[in-house]
Amino acid sequence: MSEDVSKKNVKLARILLLVALGMFGFGYALVPLYDVLCEWKWLERDRPDAIKKAPEIGYTVDLNREVTVEFMTTLNESTPMVFRTEKKQLKVHPGEYYTVNFYAENKTDKAMVARAIASFSPAVISRYFEKIECFCFSEQTFKAKEAKTMPMRFVINPEIPEEYKTITLSYTFFDNTEKSVKN
């Protein structure tokens, strides 16, 4: 092949290699992009983790309606804890404030850092479920063998559409000790 053509080949190969490297970066760029897209209002992404702390403002209680709220507790992989809820389910009126207690215990002889992640079903409920207080908002530190009773205070916005009669709320505890130490 002539000198000329091999120069052209090497040049083109370099450009294409740069494109490939750029695409490797693009893969990583998808991470922040995903978060941005999920915040877009019109996408109406109903993310359970999108529930932020809400103030207690006082709604008109709708005594004619009843919604069943179910509570689930799970441990991720082999997180060495006990984790349960005081009530498996609760019948609530939209607009009224309730508190449910959760119980968690560190089974090990060492201090641990754990984080509970919430998840909803059906997901749209996240638009009507307001939490005033929750142990899931931040990481929890447990001393060796420590047990805690942790309240979760919530209200269901009375604007919730009629068809939602049962809501499932699930919490999973993740052992974050190693991660928190390393970070």
Added chain:
Amino acid sequence: MSAVVVEHDHHADDHHDHGPAKGLLRWIITTNHKDIGTLYLLFALAMFFVGGSMAMVIRAELFEPGLQFVDPAFFNSMTTMHALVMVFGAVMPAFVGLANWQIPLMIGAADMALPRMNNMSFWMLVAGVLLLASTLFMEGGAPNGGWTLYPPLVLQPITVGKALPFAVFSVHLLGISSIMGAINIIATIFNMRAPAMKLMDMPLFVWTWLITAFLLIAVMPVFAGAVTMLLTDKFFHTSFFNAAGGGDPVLYEHIFWFFGHPEVYIMILPTFGVASTIIPVFARKPLFGYASMVWATASIAFLSFIVWAHHMFTVGMPIAGELYFMYATMLIAVPTGVKVFNWTATMWKGAMTFETPMLFSIAFVVLFTMGGFTGLMMAIAPADFQYHDTYFIVAHFHYTLVPASVFILMAAGYFWLPKWTGHMYNEKIGQLHFWLSTISVNILFFPQHFLGLAGMPRRIPDYAVQFADWNMISSIGGFIFGASQLLFLYIVIDTIKGGTGEKVSDEVWEEASKHSLEWTLPSPVPYHTWTTPPAIVPTEHVLDSH
């Protein structure tokens, strides 16, 4: 001629003047596109049997309900490794092998643009696949969380053993190998074409590979990035996909399928190219709608970037997302339909003969269309909630991959082996291989539609008894299909060693030289070809578009 002399002066190291080097070393250091093509094809054939044996383990275990032969973790390793070996070890390398052999021959180039890089891509592929295979012998076994490597499953101790980092590095090697291969193909097509050949004169095989190469460069790095994130999540405490650290496992699915959907087209576009090359020869007509074929290929490639989330309809996407991905996916059926129409129209009123390559190509057109239809069914988001993760989808993608990509690879073997070796294969055994394969592939995969609709999940070693009958039939089909492929192995070896003994003409197939350049060369193809580019190129295949 003077150009040739200059070339030898300057690049004596790129080209051996007097044919191949002697001995085994030839195959290790070779930079000749035909040698490298052969290496790729033989490696792919070997991996086809390795991956195939894994499929036989799967079908043996599923022959009856209950656990018979293997434990569930190993079963899941088999489904995972079968997919990875077939995709990255068999189908993709086989098409790269065809590209190596055929692209320079078809565009009148003396070799690939970057011959030493070409050698490196091949050996890196071998290293990648060996690294992957080595996980089979590790404590805890090979990865068994599915070929999609979804977290958190794939990060859990029970599913990875020690294998995850090896699988990840293997993906890196395979990725680098295919990116180098793709760069080489693009450079060859753009810079090395015979001056007489315009882009719109190129055979469709060359066109489809050009577009596929761009897909590879665009998405292989994204996959490499995704698995790197898995690795850092597992060992370096990042939280890309870890909910506890603010990550989201669903993000992995998005990144994976941004790669994964174009990846399935990486396997099917060259398939389309080979089919568009073979069908006109045996229909003795120019390809119908050449230009529309090129545009259809390009639009399929473009669309493949914007439909990925049809693999994750059930993940809890917003309704706008479900609708968008549903309609975008359905759109792909349009250019795909154009292609099927064109192949059919090419055969219409053609003076057809039914040699083995043509038989496989016709079966491809029919059976691929079936896979396309089930794809359309699954594109309907609300319906996909029933089909997702059942045997229905297993049936879908096996119809698009086995009687499509794999059949066309077989067809390509029958079609070009006589050209490459100078020997004719045994037509009787070829036809036997075709009929056994076509009948058994349907016994194998058709019942899986019923199983899926009835609710049998994929990736399970055991199942409820109501699924027993169709599973047994499917397994029987699988065993026949597996055994029939030994015929292909026999034919390949036999043809290389001399075949029927009949001397093949340069053209091999009647009037083939009207369609593409390689048939104007002697059979077997000499070690060095097109050291002077051809002055005129056949344009029969583009006639219809003007």
